[in-house]
Amino acid sequence: MKPVPKFEVKTPKRFKFEECLWFLDRNYDDCLLRIEKGSVFKLLKPKSGKLLVRIFSEKTKLYYEVIKGEPSQENILFLRDYITEWFDLKRDLTPFYKILNHDPSLSYMTKSYEGLRLIGIPDLFEALSWCIIGQQINLTFAYTLKKRLTENYGEKLKFKDHTYYLFPKHSVLADLTVDELRKLQFSGKKAEYIIGIAKSFSEGKINKNDLVSLPDLESKQKFLTQWKGVGIWTANYSLMKSLREPSCIPYGDVGLWNALERHRIIQNRNEKEKLTEFFEPYKGWESYLVFYLWRSLSEA
DNA sequence: AACCAGGCTGCGC
DNA sequence: GCGCAGCATGGT
Numbered sequence: 647m648k649p650v651p652k653f654e655v656k657t658p659k660r661f662k663f664e665e666c667l668w669f670l671d672r673n674y675d676d677c678l679l680r681i682e683k684g685s686v687f688k689l690l691k692p693k694s695g696k697l698l699v700r701i702f703s704e705k706t707k708l709y710y711e712v713i714k715g716e717p718s719q720e721n722i723l724f725l726r727d728y729i730t731e732w733f734d735l736k737r738d739l740t741p742f743y744k745i746l747n748h749d750p751s752l753s754y755m756t757k758s759y760e761g762l763r764l765i766g767i768p769d770l771f772e773a774l775s776w777c778i779i780g781q782q783i784n785l786t787f788a789y790t791l792k793k794r795l796t797e798n799y800g801e802k803l804k805f806k807d808h809t810y811y812l813f814p815k816h817s818v819l820a821d822l823t824v825d826e827l828r829k830l831q832f833s834g835k836k837a838e839y840i841i842g843i844a845k846s847f848s849e850g851k852i853n854k855n856d857l858v859s860l861p862d863l864e865s866k867q868k869f870l871t872q873w874k875g876v877g878i879w880t881a882n883y884s885l886m887k888s889l890r891e892p893s894c895i896p897y898g899d900v901g902l903w904n905a906l907e908r909h910r911i912i913q914n915r916n917e918k919e920k921l922t923e924f925f926e927p928y929k930g931w932e933s934y935l936v937f938y939l940w941r942s943l944s945e946a
Numbered sequence: 947a948a949c950c951a952g953g954c955t956g957c958g959c
Numbered sequence: 960g961c962g963c964a965g966c967a968t969g970g971t
Contacts, residue, residue: 777952777953778954780951780953781951781953781954782950782951782953782954782966782967783950783951783952783953783968783969783970784952784969784970784971785951785952786951786969786970787951787968787970790969831967831968831969832967833966833967834966834967835954835955835966836966836967839954874954875953875954875955876954877953877955878953878954879952879953879954880953880954883952896952898953899952899953900950900951900952900953901952902952904952940952943952
């Protein structure tokens, strides 16, 4: 048996792998990762081939192992960069925690969730698709739909007792018909939207680099909402998770309302001015605040 | 069994 | 511009 090569990822202050793990493992059946005994297993696609990686921590340090695939220098760097991006390891949370600590009803978060990072969805097509899947249905069902889509159309790799999947490529989904997705219990609209966006990616009308290069948040939102099925919620969510735009507020988000109601910050869902007012002190950290509020929903 | 779900579109005013 | 029905189906 060849020894499994193991590499360290540099982590910033105020990073706790356990907190991130907790988020990834919060009682939903996510077909794109597997968690076991404190480790995350994930299948990834570098320029060529596939890599099965295990991510774990030992004594505050973060490591990854290439369990399957070629541990070439290029691939090792690819994984390091992917993990850095996925767990948002380049950000200094100090300013965010400073603001939070001034907020009487939320300051507990800097202790309770200390080191939690905004877990991303680096792939823009996946982020947009995931949004559309999740629109207006409960998360459990959303994960079920994602699983069906992935198991039917994603690439996979079997290793020991498990099968690992990649989110389907846009070029594959672009060729589907609405009926095929209806069979997986997608609504007709969701099917149209996802196929439409997949086609646009395949035709090069949309890609992450072009989106990144737009000058400001508003033009990015406008660009994304051109597509059928992409409203302001989806645009903001995708920009937050994929581009890591810091100031995204997914207006209308049910989870956000619920969290604000729980914290007695907002009583009813018509008070949009109060929402703006509430986010005012958090300029530049709106996305993180939303993520932490979502995190708080998992408390009993 | 009714009501809600990490919304969006298209229509009527 | 704003409000609202309709979507389509599972979860609780």
